[in-house]
Amino acid sequence: MSGRKAFDRVRVVLKDTTHPGNIGSTARAMKTMGIHQLYLVSPRTLIDASSHALAAGATDILSSAVFCNTLPEALAECTQVFAFSARRRDLSPTFITARVAAETAATNITADGEVALLFGGERSGLTNEDMGRAGYAVEIPTSSEYFSLNLSQAVQIAVYELRQALTKAPRAPQRDMPSQMQMEMFFTHCQEVLDNVNMPKRGDGGLLLARLRRLITRAEPDAAETRMLRGVLRAVQRRIMRADK
Amino acid sequence: MSGRKAFDRVRVVLKDTTHPGNIGSTARAMKTMGIHQLYLVSPRTLIDASSHALAAGATDILSSAVFCNTLPEALAECTQVFAFSARRRDLSPTFITARVAAETAATNITADGEVALLFGGERSGLTNEDMGRAGYAVEIPTSSEYFSLNLSQAVQIAVYELRQALTKAPRAPQRDMPSQMQMEMFFTHCQEVLDNVNMPKRGDGGLLLARLRRLITRAEPDAAETRMLRGVLRAVQRRIMRADK
Incomplete structure (x- = not known):
């Protein structure tokens, strides 16, 4: 606390x-x-x-x-x-x-x-x-x-x-949540990877990053989950870099 | 009345x-x-x-x-x-x-x-x-x-x-939801990409796919969002394949 x-x-x-x-x-x-x-x-x-x-x-x-x-x-x-x-x-x-x-x-x-x-x-x-x-x-x-x-x-x-x-809320199980700034860094990283794999910035459903952001935010990832997602993003980038050499 | x-x-x-x-x-x-x-x-x-x-x-x-x-x-x-x-x-x-x-x-x-x-x-x-x-x-x-x-x-x-x-009756927003089978195909696709980028199958937090599954399921992606996510997975695979050639 x-x-x-x-x-x-x-x-x-x-x-x-x-x-x-x-x-x-x-x-x-x-x-x-x-x-x-x-x-x-x-x-x-x-x-x-x-x-x-x-x-x-x-x-x-x-x-x-x-x-x-x-x-x-x-x-x-x-x-x-x-x-x-x-x-x-x-x-x-x-x-x-x-x-x-x-x-x-x-x-x-x-x-x-x-x-x-x-x-x-x-x-x-x-x-x-x-x-x-x-x-x-x-x-x-x-x-x-x-x-x-x-x-x-x-x-x-x-x-x-x-x-x-x-004044009536029951105590919820404690989760370690990322700050808004950490989430912003995560979404910046997302956009980087989308660029790396040449995804078009927008499609039928509007701006791709905005749609991803909405989806991920809805899931309320905790701090460990956010680190896991960033680990996947880094692995994708490493794999591409290695292949490009 | x-x-x-x-x-x-x-x-x-x-x-x-x-x-x-x-x-x-x-x-x-x-x-x-x-x-x-x-x-x-x-x-x-x-x-x-x-x-x-x-x-x-x-x-x-x-x-x-x-x-x-x-x-x-x-x-x-x-x-x-x-x-x-x-x-x-x-x-x-x-x-x-x-x-x-x-x-x-x-x-x-x-x-x-x-x-x-x-x-x-x-x-x-x-x-x-x-x-x-x-x-x-x-x-x-x-x-x-x-x-x-x-x-x-x-x-x-x-x-x-x-x-x-x-006006008590709660009205849920109508969303076109993916079938359970479509979600399974999506998660299979996830595992494929994780393998492609050589992510270790498990880490501190347990089996990686299980953690991803829990996170994504919590967000309750609709059909269009599921298609968008698969589009990103395909883009990653294409990018790697092209680089490997």
Whole structure:
């Protein structure tokens, strides 16, 4: 065990946020559910007086918010990333509901994982590239006629569900999970091998690496399995190099 | 059955609301979950421009909001009333959680009942007299250190839970899955390539193919993904064969 409490191993990551008020409301929503780590990736606004007004008693979360230029920085230590989106799209990982996401995250957190709940900007949400960095795409079930949840309302539901799941989660068997950075290195290695064997970059189902990424991420390989996969990739490369000589 | 749809037999009742913005955010929160009837009991403010701004696409709910002078007027047709409160008190009915409240309400609604979700003002919440008019006192579980949910955030959680309870049937995404035989052919193909690249059959973690099988099976690849993986295996074999010539 890392010693840090479960709720301290959850971060809310807001990317491209445009309204300072939403940052404040998000801080308040987080604090009501006992979650304190806020990451702001390339915000389009500063934290201002309206943020503080809407944060009410949660201004400590604003003061300790971490600013990042890129999404990978904000996700580096995370073992599981949940990307919230109202729009389903072809290349994203399979969508799960906020409740299933919370249960999945709670299991990971109680096994010492570090979890990110990721939300895009008010205007256009997350890009396909952002979604590709997440193991799970999450939708909050809404009316099909009007599904425009305010950003901080979406965060409120997400952290509420997570709190519900964490306060009843059974302890899962402990697995040693790779960090997001280790997974990125693995996928870079994958692309190298695909290039080595002259696989076309895209086919009927879209970008090959994105499809592989979705599949592997769904399997949640642990650290030993990730090492095994990299061992196979290295063996393929060695075999080709030797033959080429 | 009354003929009216289940979601139309739910009303949100706000009493003594002070912030016009919260009325707008509440309308938006309701509409995302398909609930349209808003009752305002002795509001301390008018619906103004800030209400409309925060309602976003839900201004129709503001336009059709029903104003009442007293709480009994707003609750007259209701068969069940759920009073939301952050403060437990002696004189109130037994507290249940928002999730249990939603399940209770859903049962009543599907049996043709008319349900009210009642929320007090931002400053002092509901009075003991108000609470006494409700069959159920509801609390939204929060952190014990900070439990100051914004009014519209509390409504958002309440209507979200109600929607979840009313639409319980889980729908699994339809995927075209490979047959067991196709999976066996895939794993045979895997072993062939592992042999081609001279991977040792077993390592620290046991039989390599068994570990790969466990990992891939956990990901539940669909038919297209299985074809993609076989495409990669074939590309590796072709590349080696060509180099060996």
